[in-house]
Amino acid sequence: MNDQFSTPMRGIGSTDEFRTKVGLAEMLRGGVIMDVTTAEQARIAQQAGAVAVMALERVPSDIRRDGGVARMSPVDKVREIQQTVDIPVMAKARIGHFIEGEILQALEVDFIDESEVLTPADHAHHIEKNRFKVPFVCGATNLGEALRRIGEGAAMLRTKGEAGTGDVTEAVRHLRLIRGQIRSLTQADPEEWMSIAKELAAPYHLVCQVAKEGRLPVPNFAAGGIATPADAALMMRLGAEAIFVGSGIFKAEDPLLTAKAIVHATSHFDDALQLAEASSGLGAAMAGIDATKLPEDERLQVRGW
Amino acid sequence: MTAICAGVLALQGSVEPHLRALSRAGVDPIELRRPDQLDQITHLVLPGGESTTLHHLLELHSLSSEIPQRVEAGDLALLGTCAGAILMGRECQESPPRWNLIDVEFQRNGYGRQVHSFIEPIEWIAGPGPGASEGIFIRAPRIGQLSPPVEVIATLGTEAVAVRQERCVACTFHPELTEDDRLHRWFLSL
Numbered sequence: 001m002n003d004q005f006s007t008p009m010r011g012i013g014s015t016d017e018f019r020t021k022v023g024l025a026e027m028l029r030g031g032v033i034m035d036v037t038t039a040e041q042a043r044i045a046q047q048a049g050a051v052a053v054m055a056l057e058r059v060p061s062d063i064r065r066d067g068g069v070a071r072m073s074p075v076d077k078v079r080e081i082q083q084t085v086d087i088p089v090m091a092k093a094r095i096g097h098f099i100e101g102e103i104l105q106a107l108e109v110d111f112i113d114e115s116e117v118l119t120p121a122d123h124a125h126h127i128e129k130n131r132f133k134v135p136f137v138c139g140a141t142n143l144g145e146a147l148r149r150i151g152e153g154a155a156m157l158r159t160k161g162e163a164g165t166g167d168v169t170e171a172v173r174h175l176r177l178i179r180g181q182i183r184s185l186t187q188a189d190p191e192e193w194m195s196i197a198k199e200l201a202a203p204y205h206l207v208c209q210v211a212k213e214g215r216l217p218v219p220n221f222a223a224g225g226i227a228t229p230a231d232a233a234l235m236m237r238l239g240a241e242a243i244f245v246g247s248g249i250f251k252a253e254d255p256l257l258t259a260k261a262i263v264h265a266t267s268h269f270d271d272a273l274q275l276a277e278a279s280s281g282l283g284a285a286m287a288g289i290d291a292t293k294l295p296e297d298e299r300l301q302v303r304g305w
Numbered sequence: 306m307t308a309i310c311a312g313v314l315a316l317q318g319s320v321e322p323h324l325r326a327l328s329r330a331g332v333d334p335i336e337l338r339r340p341d342q343l344d345q346i347t348h349l350v351l352p353g354g355e356s357t358t359l360h361h362l363l364e365l366h367s368l369s370s371e372i373p374q375r376v377e378a379g380d381l382a383l384l385g386t387c388a389g390a391i392l393m394g395r396e397c398q399e400s401p402p403r404w405n406l407i408d409v410e411f412q413r414n415g416y417g418r419q420v421h422s423f424i425e426p427i428e429w430i431a432g433p434g435p436g437a438s439e440g441i442f443i444r445a446p447r448i449g450q451l452s453p454p455v456e457v458i459a460t461l462g463t464e465a466v467a468v469r470q471e472r473c474v475a476c477t478f479h480p481e482l483t484e485d486d487r488l489h490r491w492f493l494s495l
Contacts, residue, residue, distance in 0.1 A: 005325040009482060020422040023443045023482050027353045027387070030317040049361030051317065051354065086400070086413055087355050088444065110419035110444070133420045260361075267316045267362050268338065 007213040021135035021155035024088070024110065025219040028052060028156075028242050032232065032263050033221070035059050035246040038077065039084040045249070048259030052088040052110065054244065055081050060117050060164030061247035061286065064298070070118040072100040078107050090137070095303060096122025105134045111156070113137050116303035117163045117246070124305060129153030139223065141174045141301055143181035144200030147210070150218055151203040157216060159240070160301040161224015164247050166288030168231040170301060171224045175238045178220070186214045224301070227252075227285045229265030229278040236269035253283035309493055312337040312346040316362040318354020318388060322481035326489040340371045348382045348493055351389025353443070353479055356413065359388055360401035373404045382472035384492045390475035391446050407470045408455050411477070415447020427466055427478060432458030433491035440466060440478040448477060 010026070011019040031051025036042045042053045055073040063070045072093050082089050088110035093100035095114055100121075104112050114127050116139050129136040130153035139160035140146035146157050159178075161171030181200075188196060188211060197207040209217055222240035226232055227248035235243060243266050245259075252258035261278045268274035296302070313323045315336035327334040327350065335345060343349075349372065351359070363369035375381040383406065385393045394403045394411040403411075416422070427440035440461060448465045451457065459467035459476070467476040467488070472495045480488045 005328050009322060009325065009484060011482065012484065016424040019482070020419075020424060020441065020443055023441055023479060024419055024422065026319045026322060026482065027355070027443060029319060029321070029354075030315075031355060031358055046357060049358045051358045087357060088419065105420065108418045108420050135419065263358065263361065264365060271338075 007215065010217060010219070017133065018153075018155065022218055024135060025137075025156040028088070028221075029219060030267060031242050032259075032266050033090065033242065033244045034249050034259060035244075036081065036250070037073070039080040041250055041255075042081040042085045042089075044256050045259060046085045046087050048256055049263040050087060050259065051242070052090055053081060053085060054113060055089060055091040055109070056117070059247040059250060060300070061166070061251055062164075063117065064164040072097070072104065072118070075103065075107065078104070078109060082107070082109075092118055093127070094118040095120040096125050096127060098127045101127050101129075101132060101136075105132055109134065111135050111137055114154075115139065116160055116300050120303050126152050126305070137221070139301070139304060140178065141304070142200075143178050143185070143210070144202045145304060146178060146216060146220070147200065147202035147206040150206055150216070154218065156219050156221060158221040158223040158244055160304070161222070161226070162291035162294065163224045163300050165225050165291040165294070166227040166248060166251075166286045167291035168225045168227070168234065170291050171222050171226065171235060172238065174224075174301075175222060175235065175240060178216075179239055182210055182214060182216070185211045225291060226262075227288065229261045229275060229282075232262045232266045233269040233275050236266060242266070247286055251286035253285075257282055258285070309348060310335070310346045311348040311350070311493060312342065313350045313352060314359075314368075314389070317358050318352040319386075319479070319481060320352050322479075323350045323352050323386075323489075326481045326486045327493075329484075329486045330489045330493055332493060340366055340368055343371060343375055343381070346381070348384070348495075351383060351385040351392060352481070353387035353389060356388040356391040357401050359392060369402075369404075373406060376406055376473060379472075382474075382492065382495045384474045384476070384489070386476045386479055386481060387443065387445060390477055393473055393475050406473045407468060407475050409451055409468055409475070410449035411446040411475070412449060413446050414444050415477075416442060416445055419444055425461060427459045427461050429459050429487075431456055432467070432469060432474070433487040434458065436487075438480065438485045438487065439483050441482045442478050445477045
């Protein structure tokens with residue numbers, strides 16, 4: 001048998017409910033999840049081949065520009081989007097805002113993103129996600145944060161990157177860091193696992209599992225600053241299992257073409273000729289901001305505990 | 306008889322779990338992304354994923370015409386799970402376009418949205434059966450009216466959840482997410 005398949009299937013040994021949550025995440029692999037604020041944008045995303053849409057009040061670059069409190073998408077918008085498309089509909093809730101989570105679950109959204117892009121409702125705690133029937137995705141910048149979110153019940157992770165900048169550098173940093181931390185964990189002796197758990201502030205049983213299996217127990221997607229087909233392919237090559245695009249599509253000159261091209265590039269991330277084809281004739285990408293030059297209080301990735 | 310060479314359509318979806326299942330079933334599967342790779346294989350798995358996304362990506366490289374042509378010519382056996390099954394079904398009102406390889410209508414999200422996804426035992430009544438397996442249903446499609454030559458191979462209660470027509474097999478649940486590979490083993494024998 002091929003060595004890469006020596007680890008058990010993800011979800012085996014968990015509850016049935018958790019397995020159906022991770023199962024949906026598995027189905028989204030190799031796809032592109034697109035931020036949308038209206039039913040019309042959702043229709044364009046589906047037409048372009050999105051695997052899911054993410055409903056939110058404003059795209060990250062507008063939140064960044066206009067400021068104010070960013071909250072869950074209005075309920076009527078979520079319903080309108082659900083009526084418009086057949087693909088899964090995700091929606092964002094504020095960190096720690098379990099009532100927004102309960103409302104989105106009552107609306108039967110397919111996935112909830114407890115997201116740092118919205119203004120946090122709780123500056124010390126995240127939502128206890130195990131009690132929900134609907135699966136959650138959360139952002140993570142390092143392995144400790146990733147395992148804390150899985151401990152709370154997240155069925156999918158994503159890099160945080162720096163949303164709304166169109167600059168992929170922070171997503172690259174988060175993905176490389178998590179992969180590096182997993183690699184070094186697999187080299188550690190079992191006697192070291194508890195100290196590593198303490199250092200990472202991560203649940204011990206999840207540290208042990210990652211040490212043995214050499215990968216995260218749930219799919220890990222890339223998000224935050226992805227604006228071009230090449231950005232999407234870069235994240236896939238670095239080991240992301242699918243792509244979230246926020247402002248990158250509906251802030252581009254031609255959203256439909258850009259969306260199609262990013263779908264194409266995510267699927268054929270390993271073929272440079274296809275990537276060249278996907279990248280041609282697109283018009284201007286969104287205007288970007290250098291994410292490394294942002295003042296500390298404008299960095300969204302630091303939200304999360 | 307030609308040697309069995311299997312592939313998994315690797316454009317989007319749960320590709321890796323199918324590669325694992327085929328590998329446990331004793332073959333060394335390829336990841337298929339381009340039409341020219343079809344020459345290398347006798348058996349192709351269409352994984353779960355999003356059927357509209359798969360359709361869009363299949364169209365980009367004319368795989369949506371090449372695959373059904375090879376099946377009709379008798380050169381290729383197909384196993385579709387969930388979204389993959391939908392593509393193989395009878396043409397209907399719903400998008401995406403279907404391939405008419407199995408004379409059954411698959412209704413997308415037939416059990417509802419993700420909060421209605423579930424795991425229940427299914428019963429093999431033909432094909433790899435008899436026996437039961439774990440059926441993982443995720444935003445699963447539902448099988449409509451059936452008539453010969455479509456053969457039911459698995460049921461959930463009284464309802465068909467896996468069907469076969471000649472060398473095409475369609476399954477609305479996800480055997481690839483379990484460690485039970487009897488469907489894959491049987492498929493390779495077709």
